[in-house]
Amino acid sequence: MQNLQIDAQRLWDTLMQTARIGATAKGGICRLTLTDLDRQVRDWFKAQCQALGLSVAVDEVGNMFARRPGKNSALPAIAMGSHLDTQPTGGKFDGALGVLAALEVMRSLHDLGYQTNAPIEIVNWTNEEGARFAPAMLASGVFAGVFSADYALSRADRDGRTFGAELERIGYRGGEKAGSRKFSAMFELHIEQGPILEAEGCMIGVVQGIQGIRWYEVTITGQDAHTGTTPMALRKNALLGAARVIDRVDAIACEHSPDAVGTVGLIENRPNSRNVIPGEVFFTVDFRHPHEQVLDLMEAKLRAALAGILQPLNLAYQEARIWSSPPVQFAPELIDCVRIAATKAGFAARDIISGAGHDSAYVARVAPTTMIFVPCRGGISHNEAESTSFDECAAGAQVLLNAVLEFDRRLGS
Numbered sequence: 001m002q003n004l005q006i007d008a009q010r011l012w013d014t015l016m017q018t019a020r021i022g023a024t025a026k027g028g029i030c031r032l033t034l035t036d037l038d039r040q041v042r043d044w045f046k047a048q049c050q051a052l053g054l055s056v057a058v059d060e061v062g063n064m065f066a067r068r069p070g071k072n073s074a075l076p077a078i079a080m081g082s083h084l085d086t087q088p089t090g091g092k093f094d095g096a097l098g099v100l101a102a103l104e105v106m107r108s109l110h111d112l113g114y115q116t117n118a119p120i121e122i123v124n125w126t127n128e129e130g131a132r133f134a135p136a137m138l139a140s141g142v143f144a145g146v147f148s149a150d151y152a153l154s155r156a157d158r159d160g161r162t163f164g165a166e167l168e169r170i171g172y173r174g175g176e177k178a179g180s181r182k183f184s185a186m187f188e189l190h191i192e193q194g195p196i197l198e199a200e201g202c203m204i205g206v207v208q209g210i211q212g213i214r215w216y217e218v219t220i221t222g223q224d225a226h227t228g229t230t231p232m233a234l235r236k237n238a239l240l241g242a243a244r245v246i247d248r249v250d251a252i253a254c255e256h257s258p259d260a261v262g263t264v265g266l267i268e269n270r271p272n273s274r275n276v277i278p279g280e281v282f283f284t285v286d287f288r289h290p291h292e293q294v295l296d297l298m299e300a301k302l303r304a305a306l307a308g309i310l311q312p313l314n315l316a317y318q319e320a321r322i323w324s325s326p327p328v329q330f331a332p333e334l335i336d337c338v339r340i341a342a343t344k345a346g347f348a349a350r351d352i353i354s355g356a357g358h359d360s361a362y363v364a365r366v367a368p369t370t371m372i373f374v375p376c377r378g379g380i381s382h383n384e385a386e387s388t389s390f391d392e393c394a395a396g397a398q399v400l401l402n403a404v405l406e407f408d409r410r411l412g413s
């Protein structure tokens with residue numbers, strides 16, 4: 001294999017340029033999926049790809065594919081990519097690094113006139129974050145056959161706007177059936193979003209798999225009542241019930257530490273007036289662990305907590321598990337390519353399991369898949385202060401290029 005190099009400065013400039021679309025005052029990005037800002041970044045991405053002569057296709061759930069032909073067009077493409085949507089207080093690197101490093105790989109191949117054996121594609125998956133439309137990884141899930149397109153299109157945000165209507169509105173409802181496109185491999189570069197690589201002074205995480213995730217929605221119903229006149233014993237205070245359940249969610253995760261995590265991240269209190277006892281509360285629960293059996297146990301404890309806490313407070317409730325993404329093991333052959341790629345580039349690497357969810361979890365069901373991690377400062381992510389350095393971004397992109405070429409070389413031999 002020739003020793004091809006990515007252009008680190010060009011990658012960094014592209015990351016910073018893209019970060020202006022949805023830039024926040026605190027240095028992060030707010031670019032929720034299927035908003036006008038998402039359209040803007042998609043238009044920008046499409047134009048960059050077309051300038052390289054790539055053909056850009058969009059599927060029925062808005063996933064974007066930019067393709068460079070290979071010597072052997074009968075081979076399924078080697079895919080690279082991630083997502084361009086963000087959390088409401090997202091950073092500059094979660095998702096964007098994976099797409100823009102893939103663009104840098106394409107630009108480098110283009111500049112050098114390097115012909116791969118297989119076609120190469122960049123993918124921008126729709127709605128990885130799940131911040132606006134639950135669940136996360138929705139459109140890669142459709143691609144992998146986990147969800148139907150109709151299910152994805154019907155998902156509504158908290159204001160009642162549907163994924164389908166918003167996709168149409170921004171002009172990214174494509175004609176291609178999701179999943180009809182085949183990959184011989186998928187490589188996703190991402191920031192670690194946790195503290196391990198930085199703490200160990202390791203540049204590259206060779207990702208072995210992703211832990212399981214379960215999402216729940218809970219609505220607690222009590223009774224709106226006057227705060228000044230309703231004796232404590234007669235109240236049906238939905239927020240009090242929610243507070244006690246939230247405390248228990250944290251405790252359940254701690255009971256299964258250090259591997260388990262549990263979070264209530266979204267809560268809506270109604271009517272949310274200072275002199276009305278809250279009559280209804282909606283909140284979400286996010287549980288994660290590398291093993292399904294432990295997630296089963298955590299789920300049973302959550303259900304026991306809801307009944308045990310809410311009934312004595314005279315509160316009714318509805319609970320539903322709305323998403324379960326089982327633990328995933330990545331493809332050994334691709335993991336091997338990443339290891340070789342890191343060694344070739346001269347970077348220290350260690351094996352790692354992803355605590356965050358990624359589209360690769362679903363793509364792994366239909367194509368050999370793996371991920372490459374680079375550090376992020378203090379392990380902070382889903383935060384505007386999220387920070388990965390110039391050198392770390394460049395290292396990740398170089399390992400991505402090396403891994404793709406290693407896999408491509410094997411396809412050709």
Ligand code: GLV
Nearest residue numbers: 129136355356357
């Ligand atoms: C995606 O960002 C997730 O891990 O929730």
Ligand code: MN
Nearest residue numbers: 094095128190
């Ligand atoms: Mn991400």
Ligand code: MN
Nearest residue numbers: 087094129382
């Ligand atoms: Mn994220």
